[in-house]
Amino acid sequence: xxxxxxxxxxxxxxxxxxxxxxxxxxxxxxxxxxxxxxxxxxxxxxxxxxxxxxxxxxxxxxxxxxxxxxxxxxxxxxxxxxxxxxxxxxxxxxxxxxxxxxxxxxxxxxxxxxxxxxxxxxxxxxxxxxxxx
Numbered sequence: 001x002x003x004x005x006x007x008x009x010x011x012x013x014x015x016x017x018x019x020x021x022x023x024x025x026x027x028x029x030x031x032x033x034x035x036x037x038x039x040x041x042x043x044x045x046x047x048x049x050x051x052x053x054x055x056x057x058x059x060x061x062x063x064x065x066x067x068x069x070x071x072x073x074x075x076x077x078x079x080x081x082x083x084x085x086x087x088x089x090x091x092x093x094x095x096x097x098x099x100x101x102x103x104x105x106x107x108x109x110x111x112x113x114x115x116x117x118x119x120x121x122x123x124x125x126x127x128x129x130x131x132x133x
Contacts, residue, residue: 003109004113004116006103007106007113008117010092010096010103010105010113011092011110011113011117011121012117013095013099014075014087014091014092014095015131017069017075017095018035018075018085018131021035022035024053024054024056025056025058027054028053028054035065035077035079035085036084036085037083038058038065039060039064039065039079043060055069056068062078064078065077065079072100073098073099073100074095074098075095076091076094076095080124080130084124084130084131085130085131086124086128086129086130087129087130088129089111089127092110092114093105093107093110119132120132
């Protein structure tokens, strides 16, 4: 049970980190209405596909973006068609392993943690989650 608690803290930490990135990016790019807009800005060449903004470096990929903070914490997120942020267990594990004090939890513990956090989280498709509005 202790591992599920650690996994739950990891999921909540990922969500907090995502909110902090959203705030930092919107402060740095006033035209940004939502975090997903970074992909469109990069595709239209108004921002680079990979750069530093504030305390984060970012790299646009496929349907998402990877953000790395100055302390090395890695937050990788994809964006759904409507612009919502979506993530899977792999992205949560990667985030945990990138923390200053790495936290390695099993996919089973992460799945239990995510289920325990509903209705805060929605499963938007099998294995993919988003924060409820």
